Amino acid sequence: xTKELPKAYDFKSTESRIYAMWEAGGYFKPWNDPNKPGFDPxxxxxxxxxxxxxVTGELHLGHAMFVSVEDLMIRYHRMKGxxxxxxxxTDHAGIATQLMVEQNLLRTEEVTREELGREEFLxxxxxxxxxxxxxxxxxxxxxxxxxxxxRERFTLDDGLSRAVREAFVRLFEKGLIYRGPRLINWSxxxxxxxxxxxxxxxxxxxxxxxxxxxxxxSNNFIPVATIRPETIxxxxxxxxxxxxxxxxxxxxxxxxxxxxxxxIPIIGDEYVSMEFGTGALKITPxxxxxxxxxxxxxxxxxxxxxxxxxKVNENGGKYxxxxxxxxxxxxxxxxxxxxxxxxxxxxxxxxxxxxxxGEIVEPxxxxxxxxxxxxxxxxxxxxxxxGRIKIVPERFEKIYFNWLENIKDWCISRQLWWGHRIxxxxxxxGHMTCTREDPTQCGTCGSKDIHQDEDVLDTWFSSGLWPxxxxxxxxxxxxxxxxxxxxxxETGYDILFFWVARMIMSGLEYTGVAPxxxxxxxxxxxxxxxxxxxKTYGNVIDPLVVMDELxxxxxxxxxxxxxxxxxxxxLSVKKVESxxxxxxxxxxxxxxxxxxxxxLQPGAEPGDYTLADSWIWARLQNLIRDVERQFQNFQYxxxxxxxxxxxxxxxxxxxxxxAKGQLQDDATKHQTTIxxxxxxxxxxxxxxxxxxxxxxxxxxxxxxxxxxSPLHDLHKSQPEALIVARWPTPRQAEGWEAEKxxxxxxxxxxxxxxxxxxxxxNVAPSRxxxxxxxxGAKANLLNEQSKVIASLxxxxxxxxxxxxxxxxKPADSAALVVGSVEIYLPLAGMVDLAxxxxxxxxxxxxxxxxxxxxxxxxxxxxxxxAPPALVQKERDKLNAYKETAEKIKAQLK
RNA sequence: GGGCGCUUAGCUCAGUUGGUUAGAGCGUCUCGUUUACACCGAGAAGGUCAGGGGUUCGAGUCCCUUAGCGCCCA
Numbered sequence: 028x029t030k031e032l033p034k035a036y037d038f039k040s041t042e043s044r045i046y047a048m049w050e051a052g053g054y055f056k057p058w059n060d061p062n063k064p065g066f067d068p069x070x071x072x073x074x075x076x077x078x079x080x081x082v083t084g085e086l087h088l089g090h091a092m093f094v095s096v097e098d099l100m101i102r103y104h105r106m107k108g109x110x111x112x113x114x115x116x117t118d119h120a121g122i123a124t125q126l127m128v129e130q131n132l133l134r135t136e137e138v139t140r141e142e143l144g145r146e147e148f149l150x151x152x153x154x155x156x157x158x159x160x161x162x163x164x165x166x167x168x169x170x171x172x173x174x175x176x177x178r179e180r181f182t183l184d185d186g187l188s189r190a191v192r193e194a195f196v197r198l199f200e201k202g203l204i205y206r207g208p209r210l211i212n213w214s215x216x217x218x219x220x221x222x223x224x225x226x227x228x229x230x231x232x233x234x235x236x237x238x239x240x241x242x243x244x245s246n247n248f249i250p251v252a253t254i255r256p257e258t259i260x261x262x263x264x265x266x267x268x269x270x271x272x273x274x275x276x277x278x279x280x281x282x283x284x285x286x287x288x289x290x291i292p293i294i295g296d297e298y299v300s301m302e303f304g305t306g307a308l309k310i311t312p313x314x315x316x317x318x319x320x321x322x323x324x325x326x327x328x329x330x331x332x333x334x335x336x337x338k339v340n341e342n343g344g345k346y347x348x349x350x351x352x353x354x355x356x357x358x359x360x361x362x363x364x365x366x367x368x369x370x371x372x373x374x375x376x377x378x379x380x381x382x383x384x385g386e387i388v389e390p391x392x393x394x395x396x397x398x399x400x401x402x403x404x405x406x407x408x409x410x411x412x413x414g415r416i417k418i419v420p421e422r423f424e425k426i427y428f429n430w431l432e433n434i435k436d437w438c439i440s441r442q443l444w445w446g447h448r449i450x451x452x453x454x455x456x457g458h459m460t461c462t463r464e465d466p467t468q469c470g471t472c473g474s475k476d477i478h479q480d481e482d483v484l485d486t487w488f489s490s491g492l493w494p495x496x497x498x499x500x501x502x503x504x505x506x507x508x509x510x511x512x513x514x515x516x517e518t519g520y521d522i523l524f525f526w527v528a529r530m531i532m533s534g535l536e537y538t539g540v541a542p543x544x545x546x547x548x549x550x551x552x553x554x555x556x557x558x559x560x561x562k563t564y565g566n567v568i569d570p571l572v573v574m575d576e577l578x579x580x581x582x583x584x585x586x587x588x589x590x591x592x593x594x595x596x597x598l599s600v601k602k603v604e605s606x607x608x609x610x611x612x613x614x615x616x617x618x619x620x621x622x623x624x625x626x627l628q629p630g631a632e633p634g635d636y637t638l639a640d641s642w643i644w645a646r647l648q649n650l651i652r653d654v655e656r657q658f659q660n661f662q663y664x665x666x667x668x669x670x671x672x673x674x675x676x677x678x679x680x681x682x683x684x685x686a687k688g689q690l691q692d693d694a695t696k697h698q699t700t701i702x703x704x705x706x707x708x709x710x711x712x713x714x715x716x717x718x719x720x721x722x723x724x725x726x727x728x729x730x731x732x733x734x735x736s737p738l739h740d741l742h743k744s745q746p747e748a749l750i751v752a753r754w755p756t757p758r759q760a761e762g763w764e765a766e767k768x769x770x771x772x773x774x775x776x777x778x779x780x781x782x783x784x785x786x787x788x789n790v791a792p793s794r795x796x797x798x799x800x801x802x803g804a805k806a807n808l809l810n811e812q813s814k815v816i817a818s819l820x821x822x823x824x825x826x827x828x829x830x831x832x833x834x835x836k837p838a839d840s841a842a843l844v845v846g847s848v849e850i851y852l853p854l855a856g857m858v859d860l861a862x863x864x865x866x867x868x869x870x871x872x873x874x875x876x877x878x879x880x881x882x883x884x885x886x887x888x889x890x891x892x893a894p895p896a897l898v899q900k901e902r903d904k905l906n907a908y909k910e911t912a913e914k915i916k917a918q919l920k
Numbered sequence: 921g922g923g924c925g926c927u928u929a930g931c932u933c934a935g936u937u938g939g940u941u942a943g944a945g946c947g948u949c950u951c952g953u954u955u956a957c958a959c960c961g962a963g964a965a966g967g968u969c970a971g972g973g974g975u976u977c978g979a980g981u982c983c984c985u986u987a988g989c990g991c992c993c994a
Contacts, residue, residue: 293967
């Protein structure tokens with residue numbers, strides 16, 4: 028006999044042990060492996076590449092979310108029999124990691140990366156990575172992630188670096204990569220260029236500065252307004268609308284740049300809005316994207332006035348060396364002195380800020396590398412439009428289209444050290460050499476005097492290759508051949524552009540196929556009132572703390588069931604708590620089942636199914652069917668909810684309660700135990716992808732209980748672990764199901780109505796009371812179920828009679844009417860005739876309103892136009908209400 | 921400026937080919953230590969499904985519109 032199981036599920040002593048068991052058992056690895064003997068290339072695998080977390084990161088709820096969803100997808104497919112592969116790994120995360128290491132160096136050794144030098148700094152960063160890089164993967168394991176850890180990859184490891192190199196060289200050779208001075212977003216804090224996506228716009232209070240642009244040799248001026256006066260230093264024109272009556276006379280004349288005294292032209296361009304500001308626009312092509320476009324159109328010179336720290340450079344005259352904001356102040360003061368100032372006013376505008384550093388980003392002219400994105404974007408658009416890739420939920424397809432249709436070239440160079448260095452070498456002649464192997468001489472002139480480009484690639488360039496680079500690309504490895512393209516891409520919608528779109532573009536470009544066929548996007552997690560979690564608010568929920576306190580299953584179940592695809596979810600610890608209770612419920616239902624198995628004596632024949640047995644089976648079949656449908660439609664939350672309801676309400680609250688009686692009876696004990704064991708087993712299977720730990724643990728106990736019991740046959744049909752147990756398949760309905768369900772539901776209604784009355788009349792739960800039932804056509808059914816009704820409703824079975832009709836209505840009793848069934852509870856001394864009358868009248872009124880409603884319905888067009896089956900259903904209902912009403916009326920006489 | 925999402929019980933949310941009296945968890949109230957579980961059980965209260973209009977035999981669900989909140993893109 029197995030030892031007594033504790034009353035409460037102890038996740039603390041369970042989770043790590045179960046995880047180790049899974050890993051040791053090799054269950055995380057695909058059963059069909061192209062690198063192993065017996066491999067069958069014709070079996071379709073199911074593959075997900077993990078969204079690689081930052082190697083220096085620490086687990087947050089976003090990770091918990093994607094691990095929960097992806098692990099669910101993986102476990103489900105594994106149980107369905109697919110060879111499943113979930114490829115784990117981490118991202119070097121250029122900016123984030125470099126910043127972290129820099130800050131640490133500054134704090135501990137008081138050195139900057141510049142002082143250390145590139146080589147030494149990289150050495151330190153690798154050391155950092157080795158030291159801390161496994162924290163995140165350890166934490167991901169705690170969530171139960173069933174990844175194939177032997178296939179773990181890192182975006183900067185040798186293989187992936189080779190993939191990056193190959194990808195870059197291919198694009199270069201195709202002419203899709205170019206280098207040149209362009210207006211880019213410059214992050215002065217990070218001292219690097221960033222892509223458009225890495226700039227966030229926030230609406231903030233600013234000041235609009237109005238001033239005079241004096242005309243050359245004249246006292247006339249054009250009033251101009253700007254948010255950034257310091258950019259005046261870089262102005263190369265003043266533009267007005269050609270139709271503007273106020274200013275069009277000035278077109279072609281010359282204006283004088285304040286303080287600097289430079290002469291610039293006044294031009295006409297329809298881009299200028301006559302309504303905005305003063306109706307005239309200063310043109311600073313070196314520091315504004317719109318001005319840059321106008322400058323191109325009018326062949327204006329471009330002047331850059333800021334250096335890499337956003338200090339004014341030599342083009343700023345006397346302001347050279349000042350910080351941009353300091354320069355703004357001084358210049359404005361000087362202009363005030365020169366009587367060029369008109370006024371200032373508060374103004375609300377959008378300010379571009381660096382996603383990473385938070386400081387204001389400056390548009391700047393800079394020499395950078397770009398991917399000519401249009402051809403790639405076109406292919407990526409096609410792949411979703413023609414259905415090769417499906418995005419769930421669908422509405423994100425529109426967003427995806429919109430982005431790709433308006434996409435601009437991708438700035439891929441970063442002025443960082445931590446990352447993949449751009450594989451281009453220059454000779455003194457300025458020739459570029461871009462090769463797969465490091466060159467020793469210039470590919471054009473043969474000069475040995477070559478040096479490599481200093482910049483590294485945008486982190487997302489390497490993550491864009493992730494689904495295939497992790498499988499060995501560019502080599503045609505067995506893994507790549509078998510597992511690529513992958514199946515689902517699951518991630519948060521916030522990186523649809525950053526990552527998903529780029530993977531699709533890269534996948535199509537380099538491998539010729541879409542890297543996955545389905546994109547599933549989950550929402551972001553907010554606090555319980557929908558606020559963003561942030562350290563300053565103090566509303567951050569740490570998944571590690573939650574797991575420590577309430578268990579991994581509880582957290583997973585909360586994330587999976589509380590959310591719908593693509594929608595943000597509000598998380599509260601309360602929800603996790605109630606799901607901790609659910610895990611405990613699973614555990615205890617299991618303890619009950621196991622106890623029944625342990626006390627089963629050998630030799631007995633399984634008897635017939637009772638009504639409850641048939642009912643729970645039929646309900647389980649419905650559940651299996653529903654869950655399957657929901658999984659196909661990515662309705663995981665709905666599926667989880669239904670399993671929860673089945674286990675808690677149908678199985679625990681009803682079936683187990685009935686089973687307690689059936690286990691007392693030798694005639695039904697055996698079959699009841701079988702039903703308990705099998706239904707519970709199936710339920711655990713359905714639940715396993717949601718709450719893997721508690722289900723695996725209790726299933727293990729169930730299995731060993733079966734092994735040592737007369738139900739050994741059931742044990743033999745089980746595999747050695749739930750993680751690899753077969754996913755339940757719905758059976759063909761056999762025809763009896765609906766009737767058994769209806770019959771049992773009648774029992775439930777009778778029981779509920781008796782319980783209700785008892786509660787109303789304050790009958791002590793321990794007190795067994797008498798009852799007599801007039802059951803009409805249901806007399807046989809109720810007689811068969813009399814024990815069930817008696818025990819669930821607290822009736823004294825000896826004082827409980829069921830007849831098809833009663834000659835006399837029992838005196839001094841309360842009457843209940845359930846459909847055509849009348850129930851009399853003789854509650855001597857407790858029945859107050861007046862209140863009984865009120866109660867029955869209330870019920871009659873309710874039945875009457877239903878009758879009214881249904882009669883109206885059936886007399887209308889509904890009867891002609893609705894499906895006949897539905898009409899019949901409503902007719903039956905009407906008849907039932909009529910019958911109920913009749914019975915109540917009889918009571919009231 | 922363009923697009924998208926949300927608005928359902930006190931709180932947080934489910935509700936996907938339109939079809940019972942709109943559900944759950946938490947919270948509230950009443951009762952209960954019935955040997956699986958008090959991390960529990962039984963019962964109860966609580967909703968004009970944001971407002972308006974339309975399509976339909978039938979609308980929380982589809983269409984139009986208004987408002988509030990949130991997000992994305994420019």
